Amino acid sequence: MNLTITDVRLTPILVADPPLLNTQGVHQPYTPRLIVEVETADGVTGVGETYGDTKYLELARPFAAKLAGRKVSDLNGLFTLADQVAVDSSRISGQVDVGGLRGVQTADKLRLSVVSAFEVACLDALGKALGLPVHELLGGKVRDAVEYSAYLFYKWASHPEGVAAEKDDWGAAVDPAGVVAQARLFTERYGFTSFKLKGGVFPPDEEIAAIRALAEAFPGHPLRLDPNGAWSVATSLEVARELGDVLEYLEDPALGTPAMAEVSAGTTVPLATNMCVTTFAEIEEAFTRDAVQVVLSDHHYWGGLRNTQQLAAICRTFGVGISMHSNTHLGISLAAMTHVASTVPDLHHACDSHYPWQSEDVLTERLEFEGGSVTVSDAPGLGVELDREKLAFLHRRWLDDDGSMRERDDAAAMRVAEPGWVTPAVPRW
Numbered sequence: 001m002n003l004t005i006t007d008v009r010l011t012p013i014l015v016a017d018p019p020l021l022n023t024q025g026v027h028q029p030y031t032p033r034l035i036v037e038v039e040t041a042d043g044v045t046g047v048g049e050t051y052g053d054t055k056y057l058e059l060a061r062p063f064a065a066k067l068a069g070r071k072v073s074d075l076n077g078l079f080t081l082a083d084q085v086a087v088d089s090s091r092i093s094g095q096v097d098v099g100g101l102r103g104v105q106t107a108d109k110l111r112l113s114v115v116s117a118f119e120v121a122c123l124d125a126l127g128k129a130l131g132l133p134v135h136e137l138l139g140g141k142v143r144d145a146v147e148y149s150a151y152l153f154y155k156w157a158s159h160p161e162g163v164a165a166e167k168d169d170w171g172a173a174v175d176p177a178g179v180v181a182q183a184r185l186f187t188e189r190y191g192f193t194s195f196k197l198k199g200g201v202f203p204p205d206e207e208i209a210a211i212r213a214l215a216e217a218f219p220g221h222p223l224r225l226d227p228n229g230a231w232s233v234a235t236s237l238e239v240a241r242e243l244g245d246v247l248e249y250l251e252d253p254a255l256g257t258p259a260m261a262e263v264s265a266g267t268t269v270p271l272a273t274n275m276c277v278t279t280f281a282e283i284e285e286a287f288t289r290d291a292v293q294v295v296l297s298d299h300h301y302w303g304g305l306r307n308t309q310q311l312a313a314i315c316r317t318f319g320v321g322i323s324m325h326s327n328t329h330l331g332i333s334l335a336a337m338t339h340v341a342s343t344v345p346d347l348h349h350a351c352d353s354h355y356p357w358q359s360e361d362v363l364t365e366r367l368e369f370e371g372g373s374v375t376v377s378d379a380p381g382l383g384v385e386l387d388r389e390k391l392a393f394l395h396r397r398w399l400d401d402d403g404s405m406r407e408r409d410d411a412a413a414m415r416v417a418e419p420g421w422v423t424p425a426v427p428r429w
């Protein structure tokens with residue numbers, strides 16, 4: 001068996017995304033992703049997927065160029081290699097990502113966000129070469145299926161008029177009744193039993209009413225609200241008081257560890273985050289100050305599946321819960337998320353996934369949710385197959401784009417509908 005990497009292919013694509021609202025704006029009609037393929041001397045191909053904006057592509061290209069001649073089993077070496085890729089200082093800012101809402105941008109985090117796709121591709125190839133599923137390469141699954149939550153969004157019925165876009169069949173959701181109707185569709189289509197509402201879009205009273213309406217429609221089901229740091233400490237505490245009896249957790253009510261610590265000190269509602277703990281360096285302060293009770297992992301920016309397991313071990317050590325965050329992603333990532341989640345013993349919350357919002361994919365067969373869960377594949381590697389025609393179609397869309405969709409920017413997409421829109425300063429309420 002020859003595990004040596006002989007070829008690496010990077011394919012940027014644009015995938016359709018519905019008009020989902022968040023505190024920064026609205027999702028663009030098409031969002032960039034990068035599909036990574038590594039091929040071994042034996043002709044085995046492994047696939048991975050990550051963000052496709054230019055700042056990731058400009059790291060992925062030099063990184064990919066260094067891989068030929070290395071082995072797909074040399075996973076630790078990927079990190080050493082990534083350290084050699086220079087990150088332009090203009091890409092690094094303390095600001096929350098303009099399209100993604102996942103905390104600080106550091107050079108290391110940008111590198112990890114790229115390395116993760118290569119790690120997944122190498123694991124896929126290694127698993128195929130050895131005849132083992134990825135979860136076995138990670139130590140073995142401790143569950144046969146991974147539960148996901150319905151990721152509810154306020155949304156418009158369609159993208160603004162005159163904008164090229166694909167149609168979706170979810171309808172509008174801009175009030176409590178719309179949110180409940182969307183939740184019903186999610187249960188009918190996928191069987192989800194827990195619900196997360198992306199908040200920070202309307203004044204807190206309206207979002208409280210939406211959660212109350214969900215609690216009435218789905219009594220006893222786990223509910224979460226995530227305004228992406230849009231609220232002050234006082235507002236966060238107010239919402240926690242209003243909804244404490246029905247919330248599984250409140251996600252990033254206020255921005256940053258100090259504010260989250262203040263909220264945490266004033267409520268018994270657990271706080272979750274994918275904004276103030278998004279790198280290993282941020283863990284110590286947040287855990288020492290008891291600012292968060294649940295960390296939402298995400299293999300894309302934590303640096304892959306094995307780093308996700310390491311994060312889970314740290315959380316376990318400190319008695320902090322773990323679950324999973326998601327941005328727009330396709331089936332390769334859902335498969336990767338499912339493999340790693342299946343190996344984490346103390347995963348007590350359903351994971352987030354945007355996958356139901358994605359009508360397009362690059363796989364020959366979409367992954368299925370049954371009863372809100374994805375069955376863990378025991379096929380070699382990730383257990384997915386790339387559809388080259390679909391990949392070529394979505395790549396063609398990326399090639400044909402005039403550049404306006406190649407960087408995800410939810411505020412820019414919002415300006416199409418509301419020309420004066422700027423990303424709201426926080427706290428917004």
Ligand SMILES: O=C([O-])C(=O)C[C@H](O)[C@@H](O)C(=O)[O-]
Pocket residue numbers: 020021022099100101102198226228274325326327328
């Ligand atoms: O849990 C979160 O904060 C997210 O999922 C961030 C995402 O970017 C979501 O808000 C989105 O895509 O609009």
Ligand SMILES: [Mg+2]
Pocket residue numbers: 226228251252273274275325
């Ligand atoms: Mg969040």
